[in-house]
Amino acid sequence: AQKVTQAQTEISVVEKEDVTLDCVYETRDTTYYLFWYKQPPSGELVFLIRRNSFDEQNEISGRYSWNFQKSTSSFNFTITASQVVDSAVYFCALSEAFGGSQGNLIFGKGTKLSVKP
Amino acid sequence: KAGVTQTPRYLIKTRGQQVTLSCSPISGHRSVSWYQQTPGQGLQFLFEYFSETQRNKGNFPGRFSGRQFSNSRSEMNVSTLELGDSALYLCASSLALNEQFFGPGTRLTVL
Numbered sequence: 001a002q003k004v005t006q007a008q009t010e011i012s013v014v015e016k017e018d019v020t021l022d023c024v025y026e027t028r029d030t031t032y033y034l035f036w037y038k039q040p041p042s043g044e045l046v047f048l049i050r051r052n053s054f055d056e057q058n059e060i061s062g063r064y065s066w067n068f069q070k071s072t073s074s075f076n077f078t079i080t081a082s083q084v085v086d087s088a089v090y091f092c093a094l095s096e097a098f099g100g101s102q103g104n105l106i107f108g109k110g111t112k113l114s115v116k117p
Numbered sequence: 118k119a120g121v122t123q124t125p126r127y128l129i130k131t132r133g134q135q136v137t138l139s140c141s142p143i144s145g146h147r148s149v150s151w152y153q154q155t156p157g158q159g160l161q162f163l164f165e166y167f168s169e170t171q172r173n174k175g176n177f178p179g180r181f182s183g184r185q186f187s188n189s190r191s192e193m194n195v196s197t198l199e200l201g202d203s204a205l206y207l208c209a210s211s212l213a214l215n216e217q218f219f220g221p222g223t224r225l226t227v228l
Contacts, residue, residue: 044221044222045219046219047217093160
């Protein structure tokens with residue numbers, strides 16, 4: 001069965017600190033997709049990144065970076081020099097690529113990040 | 118480009134009633150998925166529609182149903198509401214094989 005685990009329920013940091021959000025996944029599929037979403041207090045899920053199982057290259061986008069390691073089934077997310085606006089709940093998600101459908105996202109429980117000034 | 122819109126944004130119902138939620142996807146997107154978010158269970162997949170056909174379904178009772186129209190707009194219906202159905206219902210749209218874009222959600226409260 002597919003499963004996503006975000007062991008960190010809540011993290012609190014002070015502005016400008018770096019913070020890493022952990023994500024561990026389980027799947028028997030060889031082809032799958034991994035995602036990170038951000039949910040600010042307004043409630044709308046904001047897409048951050050999608051990575052397929054064949055692409056293990058790390059990615060950097062501004063202050064955000066992602067480390068995908070198939071050997072440990074992990075897809076961790078790092079925010080460098082955190083800002084108050086980064087405060088939100090962050091979700092890691094997994095989907096299989098069966099039949100071209102990615103409509104079934106399996107989410108972790110989320111990590112609530114609080115960045116204090 | 119307009120984002121995913123969901124109506125209504127807030128809804129209060131009583132046990133036993135039924136409710137219909139609406140979702141308009143981003144123009145050109147043919148896939149619409151629905152999710153339920155609760156504090157206890159987190160985000161759970163309800164169903165996915167593509168070109169008016171249900172392509173995938175989560176593990177929810179038959180009281181939860183949905184449909185998609187020819188213009189890709191989608192509705193979900195919950196009959197015989199229970200207290201545990203109180204949740205944020207999120208709709209997402211996507212082009213085939215691309216990331217899902219979520220709407221602001223409908224917050225349903227069942228009294």
